[in-house]
Amino acid sequence: MNKQSRLFLLATFALGALSVQGCLDIGITTHVNTDGSILRTVVIKGDSSEIYGGKIPLSLDSTWKRTIEKKDRKNVTLTATRLFEGTEEMNSSLKGTEGKTLGARVELQRRFQWFFTTFRYSETWPNFNPFRAIPITDYISPAELDYWIRHEMNKEPYSSKGDSLAMEDAGKRFEKWDDENMFADYFDAFLEGVRKLNDPSLTPAYVTGLKDKLFEQSEKYFRTKNMDTLTVIFGRVLKSRNVKKAIALNMEAFQRLNEKRAFLEEITANTYLNNVVMPGLITGTNAPTLEGNKASWKDYVKFAYFEDVDMWVESRVINWWAIILTGVVIVALVVLFLAAILRRRRFAASPA
Amino acid sequence: MNCDRYRKMLYLYRAGELTEREKTELHLHLQTCERCAAERERIETADASVRRLREFSPTLRDPDRLATSILAGIRERTRERFVDRILDAMLAPAIRYAAAVFVLAAVGSFLFQYFSTLDQVANLEQRFGRGPQGQSVPGVVYSINSSTLRSLPERKELQFLPLLKDYTGSDDSFTITQRKLRSLVPFMDLLSPMTSSLLHTAGLDRKQINAVIGFLQKNASFSFTVSREGV
Numbered sequence: 001m002n003k004q005s006r007l008f009l010l011a012t013f014a015l016g017a018l019s020v021q022g023c024l025d026i027g028i029t030t031h032v033n034t035d036g037s038i039l040r041t042v043v044i045k046g047d048s049s050e051i052y053g054g055k056i057p058l059s060l061d062s063t064w065k066r067t068i069e070k071k072d073r074k075n076v077t078l079t080a081t082r083l084f085e086g087t088e089e090m091n092s093s094l095k096g097t098e099g100k101t102l103g104a105r106v107e108l109q110r111r112f113q114w115f116f117t118t119f120r121y122s123e124t125w126p127n128f129n130p131f132r133a134i135p136i137t138d139y140i141s142p143a144e145l146d147y148w149i150r151h152e153m154n155k156e157p158y159s160s161k162g163d164s165l166a167m168e169d170a171g172k173r174f175e176k177w178d179d180e181n182m183f184a185d186y187f188d189a190f191l192e193g194v195r196k197l198n199d200p201s202l203t204p205a206y207v208t209g210l211k212d213k214l215f216e217q218s219e220k221y222f223r224t225k226n227m228d229t230l231t232v233i234f235g236r237v238l239k240s241r242n243v244k245k246a247i248a249l250n251m252e253a254f255q256r257l258n259e260k261r262a263f264l265e266e267i268t269a270n271t272y273l274n275n276v277v278m279p280g281l282i283t284g285t286n287a288p289t290l291e292g293n294k295a296s297w298k299d300y301v302k303f304a305y306f307e308d309v310d311m312w313v314e315s316r317v318i319n320w321w322a323i324i325l326t327g328v329v330i331v332a333l334v335v336l337f338l339a340a341i342l343r344r345r346r347f348a349a350s351p352a
Numbered sequence: 353m354n355c356d357r358y359r360k361m362l363y364l365y366r367a368g369e370l371t372e373r374e375k376t377e378l379h380l381h382l383q384t385c386e387r388c389a390a391e392r393e394r395i396e397t398a399d400a401s402v403r404r405l406r407e408f409s410p411t412l413r414d415p416d417r418l419a420t421s422i423l424a425g426i427r428e429r430t431r432e433r434f435v436d437r438i439l440d441a442m443l444a445p446a447i448r449y450a451a452a453v454f455v456l457a458a459v460g461s462f463l464f465q466y467f468s469t470l471d472q473v474a475n476l477e478q479r480f481g482r483g484p485q486g487q488s489v490p491g492v493v494y495s496i497n498s499s500t501l502r503s504l505p506e507r508k509e510l511q512f513l514p515l516l517k518d519y520t521g522s523d524d525s526f527t528i529t530q531r532k533l534r535s536l537v538p539f540m541d542l543l544s545p546m547t548s549s550l551l552h553t554a555g556l557d558r559k560q561i562n563a564v565i566g567f568l569q570k571n572a573s574f575s576f577t578v579s580r581e582g583v
Contacts, residue, residue, distance in 0.1 A: 113465060114461065115461065115462050115465050115466075116465050116469070281469070281473065282473075282476070283469055283472035283473055283476065284472055284475075284476060285476070290476070290480060314472075316469050323462070326458050326462070329454075329458075330455050330458065330459075333451050333454070333455065336438065336439070336442045337442055337443075337448075337451070339439055339442075340439040340440070340442040340443045341443070343436075343439050344443065
């Protein structure tokens with residue numbers, strides 16, 4: 001495994017790799033028009049069971065124009081299109097449902113500068129990770145994350161070998177955060193079960209005291225969603241036969257956590273390509289790929305596993321009418337000046 | 353004396369203000385006085401002329417055309433005056449300065465916006481490594497050879513240099529670009545946890561790294577290079 005890509009791979013596939021389900025290829029193309037309207041097209045390719053089975057991680061309700069093209073059972077393409085009058089309408093459609101679909105917020109700024117009009121379109125995908133017990137910044141600094149994302153997405157090279165080594169170290173810290181962050185919610189659910197059990201030999205204080213050891217012993221296993229394995233490990237560490245009972249007493253919470261993990265698996269198993277087509281000439285973007293007036297981000301959405309990700313692009317449109325109008329005014333002023341000067345000379349030359 | 357009285361009576365006679373007795377008296381006098389009779393004849397001739405003038409009524413051949421031509425003339429004169437006023441105003445200092453400011457502001461604004469955009473696009477193209485064909489990017493490259501390194505008291509600190517990614521050469525020489533050199537210090541300030549790891553790996557502290565940078569700036573020979581991709 002490429003050391004520099006460890007963080008990325010962990011973020012995107014640590015959960016998804018365990019899953020046996022297939023993945024969807026999701027392509028989102030957003031056309032920004034000069035009048036402020038936005039045409040959004042979502043193309044999803046995948047297995048028919050996923051396309052028809054409600055595994056789509058985006059909210060595409062009946063307001064979207066949908067067409068499905070089926071070549072064979074494993075090759076189905078869903079195309080959804082919708083024209084939004086403005087960002088307000090678009091945001092209400094893209095807000096998503098936490099734990100079920102991905103959400104996005106968009107913003108479009110138009111600045112009229114007489115000769116040119118500049119457009120700034122930004123699309124923010126909020127952190128979709130439902131496990132938020134421990135902030136990632138406890139383990140990795142925001143500057144490190146930013147540096148790493150730029151390296152991954154924009155192919156910016158590390159400045160030195162030292163940086164490469166440092167980022168490898170950051171990758172290990174990321175792995176630790178990811179494990180502890182997820183473990184924290186499971187531990188809290190277990191602790192709640194212990195409280196409900198009210199067993200003198202398995203008190204919350206006793207369990208809390210062994211939290212680090214529980215994490216150490218179970219970090220490799222609790223991701224498998226196999227509660228039996230977790231029960232065995234917890235029972236061994238806590239030396240108690242009532243672990244299973246404690247888990248059963250709060251099974252509802254464990255099921256919710258498993259649902260959250262299933263959601264993460266679905267999200268991270270897909271591939272995402274975001275395209276934004278801007279009016280006029282693109283003058284700035286954080287996209288790693290540019291093609292004409294189209295900016296593209298591949299799998300950028302997956303960075304929302306640990307923080308909000310922002311995709312932005314700026315462009316400039318020439319206002320030809322303003323240029324022509326200004327030119328006409330300038331020419332008219334020059335002509336008037338010349339006429340005035342000539343007139344004065346004519347009067348000066350004529351006899352009194 | 354009597355004639356004066358009868359001449360006055362002549363004018364009153366025209367207006368019909370004499371009594372019958374005065375009329376008879378006036379007629380008798382006119383039969384005898386030639387001067388007053390001549391005066392009466394002059395008065396009657398003048399009255400006849402006035403009556404003829406009163407009876408005269410002038411008529412226009414084409415009254416509409418006359419009115420139209422008068423109005424057109426008025427308009428023409430008015431327009432000439434307006435254009436004259438505009439042309440006169442154009443030469444007023446305030447108008448001249450205002451017009452000059454407008455033209456400069458318009459042209460300046462256009463050029464500023466245009467070149468700002470070009471600059472942004474150039475930065476973008478440079479980021480994507482596909483600048484316009486033939487575009488050259490200047491840069492300064494510091495070079496130092498191993499014998500110089502060994503002769504310097506700071507050589508322990510210089511062991512850090514090979515950890516920098518952007519070095520080239522062999523045991524005999526070391527090269528680092530100015531851009532990389534400049535990026536080191538702010539980079540370290542920004543990424544403190546990474547810096548810690550970097551320093552730990554290199555066995556150096558920040559002071560030593562600063563010393564290396566200072567050393568290179570003082571002792572290394574530098575050359576000015578131009579390359580298409582940048583250095």
